Amino acid sequence: MPLSRIAQFSPLSIDHIQPQSLGGNDDLDNLALACRRCNERHYNFTAGIDPETNIEVPLFNPRQQAWSDHFIWSVDGLLILGTTPWGRATSNRLDLSDDRREEPFIQNARRQWITAQLHPPGDDPQQRIIHEPTDGADGWL
Numbered sequence: 001m002p003l004s005r006i007a008q009f010s011p012l013s014i015d016h017i018q019p020q021s022l023g024g025n026d027d028l029d030n031l032a033l034a035c036r037r038c039n040e041r042h043y044n045f046t047a048g049i050d051p052e053t054n055i056e057v058p059l060f061n062p063r064q065q066a067w068s069d070h071f072i073w074s075v076d077g078l079l080i081l082g083t084t085p086w087g088r089a090t091s092n093r094l095d096l097s098d099d100r101r102e103e104p105f106i107q108n109a110r111r112q113w114i115t116a117q118l119h120p121p122g123d124d125p126q127q128r129i130i131h132e133p134t135d136g137a138d139g140w141l
């Protein structure tokens with residue numbers, strides 16, 4: 001089993017890129033693996049606001065776009081930073097760095113993963129955790 005699945009505290013869920021509530025189907029190109037948190041934050045949103053431009057853009061599509069074209073890790077490995085309007089809007093909508101709360105659970109978990117040498121993810125997409133980058137292979141982010 002890939003490390004990306006073992007390192008989760010609960011099974012990854014199947015998320016619909018185009019939400020079922022908006023007519024999304026079960027075709028593989030509309031499905032993405034997601035941690036529960038990302039799945040819940042994605043909800044039925046298909047777009048988000050780029051905080052730099054305040055323009056609404058479609059969310060990152062892990063089936064059609066490459067993660068590394070839209071996101072980077074902060075140097076300390078704790079934050080996912082959007083580098084394009086799509087990346088920034090997605091990072092903002094899904095709160096990928098959990099930086100809105102006093103207790104940033106994601107950042108705390110990433111610190112532990114770094115200590116365990118499980119993070120940041122390497123070049124192998126199978127080693128990547130879903131709310132972490134997957135380079136578009138099968139996950140959200």
Ligand SMILES: [Zn+2]
Pocket residue numbers: 034035036037038039130131132
């Ligand atoms: Zn996630």
